[in-house]
Amino acid sequence: MSLMKKRVKIGFVTAITLVVLIYFYKTVISFNSNSSPLANVLVEEQRQWPPTEDAVQRNLQIAYEAQNALLHQQRQELMHTKEQLAQLEEKVRSLQASTPRKYPKVKYLNYKNRKRILITGGAGFVGSHLVDDLMIQGHEIIVVDNFFTGRKRNVEHWLGHANFELIHHDIVNPLFIEIDEIYHLASPASPPHYMYNPVKTIKTNTMGTINMLGLAKRVMAKVLIASTSEVYGDPTVHPQPETYWGHVNPIGPRACYDEGKRVSETLSYAYAKQEKVQVRVARIFNTYGPRMHMNDGRVVSNFILQALRNETITVYGNGKQTRSFQYVSDLVDGMIALMASNYTQPVNLGNPVEQTIEEFAKIIRLLVGGTSEIKQISAMEDDPQRRKPDITRAKKRLNWEPKVPLEAGLRQTISYFRNELARSDRFQESSRKYFESPDLQRSRP
Numbered sequence: 373m374s375l376m377k378k379r380v381k382i383g384f385v386t387a388i389t390l391v392v393l394i395y396f397y398k399t400v401i402s403f404n405s406n407s408s409p410l411a412n413v414l415v416e417e418q419r420q421w422p423p424t425e426d427a428v429q430r431n432l433q434i435a436y437e438a439q440n441a442l443l444h445q446q447r448q449e450l451m452h453t454k455e456q457l458a459q460l461e462e463k464v465r466s467l468q469a470s471t472p473r474k475y476p477k478v479k480y481l482n483y484k485n486r487k488r489i490l491i492t493g494g495a496g497f498v499g500s501h502l503v504d505d506l507m508i509q510g511h512e513i514i515v516v517d518n519f520f521t522g523r524k525r526n527v528e529h530w531l532g533h534a535n536f537e538l539i540h541h542d543i544v545n546p547l548f549i550e551i552d553e554i555y556h557l558a559s560p561a562s563p564p565h566y567m568y569n570p571v572k573t574i575k576t577n578t579m580g581t582i583n584m585l586g587l588a589k590r591v592m593a594k595v596l597i598a599s600t601s602e603v604y605g606d607p608t609v610h611p612q613p614e615t616y617w618g619h620v621n622p623i624g625p626r627a628c629y630d631e632g633k634r635v636s637e638t639l640s641y642a643y644a645k646q647e648k649v650q651v652r653v654a655r656i657f658n659t660y661g662p663r664m665h666m667n668d669g670r671v672v673s674n675f676i677l678q679a680l681r682n683e684t685i686t687v688y689g690n691g692k693q694t695r696s697f698q699y700v701s702d703l704v705d706g707m708i709a710l711m712a713s714n715y716t717q718p719v720n721l722g723n724p725v726e727q728t729i730e731e732f733a734k735i736i737r738l739l740v741g742g743t744s745e746i747k748q749i750s751a752m753e754d755d756p757q758r759r760k761p762d763i764t765r766a767k768k769r770l771n772w773e774p775k776v777p778l779e780a781g782l783r784q785t786i787s788y789f790r791n792e793l794a795r796s797d798r799f800q801e802s803s804r805k806y807f808e809s810p811d812l813q814r815s816r817p
């Protein structure tokens with residue numbers, strides 16, 4: 373190789389080395405001047421080991437400031453997101469306001485015939501069906517509910533309607549409004565619900581009833597009290613006529629409800645006698661239908677859900693105890709007829725077709741079409757052994773009797789619970805997807 377070529381080669385290698393060195397130097401310098409405070413801490417630590425107390429203090433200060441800056445930035449971002457959310461909510465509100473809502477058709481009643489009706493517990497299972505019927509008849513409805521077992525969903529199709537009002541209120545506290553009629557339904561009705569807080573159940577049925585009767589007295593409204601077949605306790609007379617005084621254990625687990633409702637009836641007749649309040653008392657037997665809560669805990673919802681999920685159907689005790697089940701629309705017709713009547717004594721509202729709980733489990737399994745096993749588990753304390761209403765009085769005084777056969781009513785109810793299950797599965801799935809989405813994972817600190 374010629375000398376010239378050698379020199380060129382050495383020059384080329386030197387130039388490359390120089391470029392690499394300059395690049396390396398720049399990178400280190402820029403790291404020192406632009407890097408995060410945390411990087412400075414590292415550099416500081418690298419410079420001297422172990423670091424002096426001053427250096428530790430300074431590094432801590434730098435780290436603290438860095439955290440503060442980050443926090444500040446995150447706060448700003450949060451505020452920004454909140455602002456965006458508020459703007460979106462406002463847009464949704466204005467869109468909702470500009471889109472006329474579709475309501476079920478209601479009759480027009482003139483001022484003379486239109487009543488202002490208060491329904492306590494109107495967002496519950498029975499209450500919400502009563503709301504529907506009275507709204508469709510053209511009345512003004514005020515629902516009062518504390519949402520312990522009631523749900524806004526049950527009446528959401530009326531929200532915003534000119535004839536409808538929903539008040540979140542616990543009737544254990546007084547209420548001052550102007551009304552013509554009161555349907556007093558507020559109280560948990562399913563055994564696990566009313567046993568959950570027995571003191572509250574008693575308060576609702578005593579203080580709550582006093583408040584409603586007091587209101588009826590003040591504004592001269594007619595009041596219908598939703599009593600129950602449970603006032604007969606574990607009956608020794610079968611079927612049960614209204615003249616039967618009952619067989620209730622006053623200190624048992626069901627007493628909060630049974631005795632609560634008995635006092636409720638006693639209060640009604642005391643107000644009727646002493647204060648001339650117009651009272652109606654409906655003794656409601658086992659009722660079922662759409663809008664029962666998935667966690668209601670009563671036999672109809674429990675058996676249907678167990679059968680739909682192909683789980684074991686749980687019969688409490690030997691299954692020889694009997695019940696008679698009425699469909700909710702029959703009950704609502706009966707209550708409206710009772711309110712409209714002049715009859716003031718208690719009236720049984722129930723379906724007299726009676727079956728054992730064991731038979732009932734088989735009917736549900738057949739209608740659902742699953743292969744669930746039917747199993748006996750421990751019995752409920754003080755469970756009434758036989759129950760069937762004598763409805764002679766309702767037939768005679770109200771010209772009322774149930775119309776919906778058990779199979780037809782159960783088919784409606786099964787289809788309702790099937791939809792509810794699908795709905796809750798959809799919610800669970802979309803919630804799972806959301807919380808496991810990579811975007812959300814990335815945005816987590």
Ligand SMILES: O=c1ccn([C@@H]2O[C@H](COP(=O)(O)OP(=O)(O)O[C@H]3OC[C@@H](O)[C@H](O)[C@H]3O)[C@@H](O)[C@H]2O)c(=O)[nH]1
Pocket residue numbers: 561562563599600601602656657658659669670671672674675686687688689693695729752755756
């Ligand atoms: O999963 C279950 C649930 C209930 N049962 C049984 O089915 C029968 C009915 O029980 P529910 O819980 O549906 O209702 P109950 O008849 O005991 O009480 C009802 O009576 C009338 C209404 O006023 C009230 O809504 C409610 O208290 C009972 O014998 C109960 O032990 C089961 O065998 N399995």
